[in-house]
Amino acid sequence: MKRTMIREVLASRGPQAAVRVQGWVRTRRDAKGFSFLEVNDGSSRGNVQVIVDESCPAFGGIEKFTTGSAVDVTGELVPSQGKGQSWELRAAELILVGGADESYPLQKKRHSPEYLREIAHLRPRSNLFGAVFRVRSRLAYAIHRFFQERGFLYVHTPIITASDCEGAGEMFRVTTLPLNKAPVGADGEVDAGKDFFGRPTFLTVSGQLEAEIFACSHSNVYTFGPTFRAENSHTSRHASEFWMIEPEMAFCDLEGDMELAETFIKELIADVMEHAADDLAFFDQFVDKGLLERLRFVLERPFQRVSYTEAVAILQASGRTFAYPAEWGANLQSEHERYLTEEHFKSPVTLYNYPQSIKPFYMRRNDDGKTVAAMDVLVPGIGEIIGGSQREERLDFLDEALAAHQLDPADYWWYRDLRRYGSVPHAGFGLGFERMLMFVTGVANIRDVIPFARTPGVAEF
Template sequence: MNKISILDIYKQNNHLNKLITINGWIRNNRFSKIGISFLTVSDGSSTSTIQVIAKKILCNYFTEIVKLTIGCSVLISGHLKLSKGNLQIYEIYALHIKVLGWINNPDIYPMSAKQHSIEYIRSYCHLRPRTNLIGVISRIRNTVFQSLNQFLNNFGYLWVSTPIITSIDTEGSGSMFRVSMLDDNNVNSKINYIRKNNEFFKKKVFLTVSGQLTLESYACALSKVYSFGPTFRAENSNTKKHLTEFWMLEVEKSFSDINDISVFAEQLLKNSVADVLNNCMSELLFLQKKIDNTIIHRLNKFLEINFIHVEYTEIIDILLKNKNIFDEDILWGKDLSSKQEKYLVNNHFKSSVIIQNYPKKLKAFYMRVNDDNNTVAAFDVIIPQVGEIIGGSEREDRIDYLDYRMQEIGLNNKNYDWYKDLRRYGTVPHAGFGLGLERLVLFITGINNIREVIPFPRTVGHADF
């Protein structure tokens, strides 16, 4: 017997008129007085469902089939036929239906058939993948993840797993989560532990905000590398674009500069969007109907228009000429606001923008200082709807400049001695960038809140599951 997915049924036509088996969950159960049930079944493989026709001749029709409610899991065997109705293409005429799992108390099942708000289903993160919306987002997220890995692999980048537990602050901002095994509920135990052992690692350690510094050590030996994993920011920010735990793609390339790496970043973004357009059309059509009626046009336009490269100083001049639009101060040396970013990409340039050469006080210590000694060779990629999606730079490969920058912001040089070794022993020009996976999925899907594009969101005040 041929066991297949619903996706297989719609992608191939060689199963027609054959005996097949599917697994799935009930989405709807309509039954007639003449003894026929019409089951709508989903298995999560696509946006499509399949209608199953179950007749009263089945041995468990009256004892089980008519009692099936939304969410029950089933195994169904039967003949795949072209549908006689207009609402679906295929139907399965059931020969056997086995109920694998019932819904306890169907009346209070959280994912019932009625319309639920996004905020409501977010409170049931363990059940929300059963909704069409989260299923669609999950499949797109998977496509984006695979696309990014494949693109980098095709260009010869090696994947490196960088530490999640770290003793260094990559960004120099101090917004990190401390890692400890101490029992805060047992004061005596805590005091004794500190006296005897001081720390598990003999030093303070944190959850990483970035694997970039350790990744650089591999770039300075293997030339082209990347890491892809969770990172953590202990910022007290509760906006629709921020998470405290999120997935970051970090790319490092030796013998590279800001122009080279920023062009590569644009290529990588566009490749992922193209892969979604090529492989997730049914998901995009669902989102076009439910979330963003311009989504397909918007993504195609994103691919067609070249990103505009512009200097930070020029950006400030543009904003000053249009300062009447903004209710905030516009100053050289100040970071751009979300409102200013939206104006630049949506109104002024009508394109995604790569802003280069920021004031050094706005950026991290490891970014290469330019000849003017006021700016660093850094860039941000700003795209519609999301704003900043990529941040990158040339890395400072001159040890004296690196020392000065670390002293300038008050970092403990001793903690970064190994990092300075990369400049002592065969230093090379190198550059890289970081891309937030969730922000890319946010842009592609048109979803309004970043909490919907990660399975179990961690935000200020929320770390459930």
């Protein structure tokens, strides 16, 4: 008999003479003459309650059906006599597919996320992580849907890259040279020319520069893939390996870029609220009490759009004492960003037009000569979720910026070529996938929205 996923069983419209489910036992409650077995197969947050009584041959050995064991049940689906569920399965046949003894680490009680992190191979079977990874899958789908519906081209940019000057952070070296006897050149340095690619190579920190190439052929494109940063970060919102979405649009300015970013975030929220309502309700109840209200609020209200210069003025007029006072020309500190999004505006904020001196070389210089067409989207609880800009499409200004950042134009020959042949205004941004997932689920630590998180010193699974 064909298996039915528990998600469908729970949504059944009427009784069914025979249903087969397969899954893992969450808990068993024994009564006189029969037992309740709660079975989950990951298809939904809910468990199906299975009734096993003397009419079922397996009842005699019911004590073997412990929390964590895998089972295969066939029986009749009937209205439940008890509260808490509409349907229950009266087991005619119950098979123990794989047992689990008392050392099974997941108990029928609340566990801390830190503990569950140590058992990353079992935590997807918990309520919390079951829900997190269902939403993660849905969010990834929603991202592709958003861009595909708008005619954006999905580009696979390289994971291994030779450009080591993208300015986005420390990079992981990729090499096949033996660590203990790497070939050394005349200068005493490792001779990367003898390495696999004949030059130094690294894991990508961003697909942006390559995405720009395709924006300049297919107009609207996006990337969605893994990204690596070798920073020694110990925070709840940084990981060494994470996924990033980077749209890039030709014939687009900063205004269009900000519009896309804001629409994008709203549509993702709407999609997840519609298609993962059960799981979001779980997060709202057990993880982050105001989650649904906050998401609705973000959906309904326009994002606050404020220039960097205005933001500094707001901070200076706030009457607040910051560890680092806000000052024009300096980077905004986390405390500043938090104040703006969590206290002053109490909503997502799009900041734009940052001082040129604190931003990367590729951002387009504004006419004031002091700022560049950059933008960051900040959200309450997480901070920066999007960073983007209009790119410098004018070769002379780009060369100036390269010089100012002490970068060798020769290393950027193909990037410069885009400005030599059919250059167009274009813009894009990067959205941290995990940060978006944190925002949508209310989960506070990035390590808990990645199936197998990589952070400094941690790569067990």
